[in-house]
Amino acid sequence: MFQWGWMAAPFVLFFVWRDVWLKWVRKVYFEKAEWMTLELKIPHAVERTPKVMEQVFGGLHAAHKPSISLKEKWWDGKHQLYLSMEIAGINSSIHFYVRTPREFQKIVESQIYAQYKDAEITEVVDYMKDLPADIPNKEYDLFGMELMFTKDDAYPIRTYKFFEEPSTEKKYIDPLASLMEVLGELKQGEQVWLQYLIKPVGTEWQKKGQMLIDRIIGKKDAKAAPSNIVEEVLQFFYDLIAAVALGEISAGGTDKKEERPKPETLMQHLSPGTKDVVAALEESISKHGFEAVIRIVYLARREVFDRTNVSAVFGAFKQFSTYNLNGFKPNSKVIPSINYVFKKTREYMRKRRLYTWARDREFTKSRAQQKMILNTEELATVYHIPSVVLEVPSLPRIAAKKTEPPPHLPTL
Numbered sequence: 001m002f003q004w005g006w007m008a009a010p011f012v013l014f015f016v017w018r019d020v021w022l023k024w025v026r027k028v029y030f031e032k033a034e035w036m037t038l039e040l041k042i043p044h045a046v047e048r049t050p051k052v053m054e055q056v057f058g059g060l061h062a063a064h065k066p067s068i069s070l071k072e073k074w075w076d077g078k079h080q081l082y083l084s085m086e087i088a089g090i091n092s093s094i095h096f097y098v099r100t101p102r103e104f105q106k107i108v109e110s111q112i113y114a115q116y117k118d119a120e121i122t123e124v125v126d127y128m129k130d131l132p133a134d135i136p137n138k139e140y141d142l143f144g145m146e147l148m149f150t151k152d153d154a155y156p157i158r159t160y161k162f163f164e165e166p167s168t169e170k171k172y173i174d175p176l177a178s179l180m181e182v183l184g185e186l187k188q189g190e191q192v193w194l195q196y197l198i199k200p201v202g203t204e205w206q207k208k209g210q211m212l213i214d215r216i217i218g219k220k221d222a223k224a225a226p227s228n229i230v231e232e233v234l235q236f237f238y239d240l241i242a243a244v245a246l247g248e249i250s251a252g253g254t255d256k257k258e259e260r261p262k263p264e265t266l267m268q269h270l271s272p273g274t275k276d277v278v279a280a281l282e283e284s285i286s287k288h289g290f291e292a293v294i295r296i297v298y299l300a301r302r303e304v305f306d307r308t309n310v311s312a313v314f315g316a317f318k319q320f321s322t323y324n325l326n327g328f329k330p331n332s333k334v335i336p337s338i339n340y341v342f343k344k345t346r347e348y349m350r351k352r353r354l355y356t357w358a359r360d361r362e363f364t365k366s367r368a369q370q371k372m373i374l375n376t377e378e379l380a381t382v383y384h385i386p387s388v389v390l391e392v393p394s395l396p397r398i399a400a401k402k403t404e405p406p407p408h409l410p411t412l
Contacts (some may be wrong), residue, residue: 025077029203033081034102035361037127039086039095039114041120042385049172050160052115057198057376059111061288063104064200082291083108084361085383088127089172095127095274101362128359131299134255135355141305144297144358145335146369147317147328153373154209154325155277156284158319159381172302179316181386182309188286189301190253192313196383197363198290198374205373207287217270241314277324287375294328294372296384297358320381333368 042048065080072078084099102110109121136142149155161175174180183192213219270278298310314330320329336350356362364371374382 001243002340022074022077025075025282027077028101029079030081036100036105036403037124038098038108039124040098040325040385041096041122042116043118044359047387048116049387050175050380052268052382054376054380056111056115058288059114059380060198061200061376062288063107064095064202066202069263080199082197082363084104085196085198085379087179087183087383088263089186089190090127091188091190092184092186094180094183097124097127099126116403131359133359135299135350136351139301140299140304142299142355143310143336144354145297145311145330146354147296147314147315147372148331148370149372150327150329151325152212153205153289154212154281154285155377156280156375157326157381158322159377160384161377167260169357172387174314174386175319176384176386178319179313180324180386182312182316185299186396187304189304190306190309191299192309192311193297193299195293195295195297195358195361197293197295197361199292199363199372199378201211201289201291209281213260213278213281214284215275216281218266235304235399243352249261270315281327286373289375290376290379292372292379293363293369295358296352297354299355304390317382331368331370333370333390354408385395 037204040293060083063081063083065078069080081101083104086097086099088095090095098108112119112121113193132140160175163175179194186192296310296313297369298307298313300306300309314328334350334354336347336349336354338346
């Protein structure tokens with residue numbers, strides 16, 4: 001048996017070399033991309049719901065590259081780049097950022113200006129730049145997590161559409177209210193970073209979602225059409241034998257039993273709750289999707305470090321969960337909390353890893369990370385500029401909207 005093992009060695013080495021090569025050329029391509037940080041500021045008087053941010057994400061999906069040639073993939077390392085939509089609480093001051101490749105700058109700015117005409121978008125220095133590279137250390141400690149779905153990607157979370165008070169006035173409640181409250185109460189020396197790393201994807205996730213719907217409603221799978229005459233003949237005899245076995249054709253003749261109409265699905269027999277789930281799934285997969293990683297990082301000077309801030313931030317995400325649909329939970333393979341064997345060492349290593357991922361805006365570098373598919377409505381729910389109905393003193397806004405100078409001004 002082992003004497004033939006050497007024959008498989010070249011194939012194994014080829015696939016190993018292939019993966020190593022692809023990772024290397026992708027790394028080179030990624031590092032060539034010039035990354036920049038944009039800060040978003042909105043006038044105080046502007047009232048917008050997350051609906052307009054959903055339009056922004058819909059426009060950002062245009063950055064999707066549906067086709068990449070073999071040369072571009074294997075020689076140039078070309079692949080779909082992504083954005084990092086970020087909310088940072090720094091010493092009780094709240095900031096909204098977009099970390100983007102410079103090639104996406106125009107599409108990012110145009111989509112935001114289209115919905116927030118009086119917005120101010122400025123390029124700023126990365127707010128993480130001046131922090132030590134070796135956190136946790138003697139001066140700083142760190143904790144955090146990455147989130148994952150509780151169910152399949154197609155199941156939607158509770159979105160902004162359901163954040164209305166049950167009254168005749170339909171008063172809107174901002175989904176980010178509790179999160180803004182947590183970030184606004186940070187002390188001097190404390191920081192919380194929320195990173196929504198998003199990469200536009202095609203329709204494959206929607207096809208999987210439709211298959212999930214078909215299973216729930218009991219829809220029968222359609223038979224594939226025969227590709228040649230041999231398959232057609234074989235299919236004929238297969239169907240004939242199956243019909244005899246099922247009693248649709250008697251063994252002594254070709255008399256058919258009375259045919260009864262068979263429902264295409266079991267939709268009419270589903271409970272009202274299951275029908276609601278199906279409707280929610282259908283609406284969810286009707287929108288553009290983004291492959292996403294959601295990361296929460298809390299760091300602070302050791303004298304003010306309070307790990308419960310991470311629990312408070314994650315608590316703000318619990319409101320997006322529903323029992324029969326989807327929700328968020330911590331990824332246990334990423335969170336720096338160990339209960340056995342070399343506890344301190346392993347917790348330290350996980351903290352360093354999480355900190356490095358955050359600084360580098362790492363999308364998925366480890367198998368421990370779990371990607372999700374969020375549609376535009378879900379993204380707008382968890383990332384949007386809070387509206388005027390949410391008073392956030394620690395959120396910098398433009399004092400007044402900018403206007404053009406009046407015409408015919410005298411000049412010196």
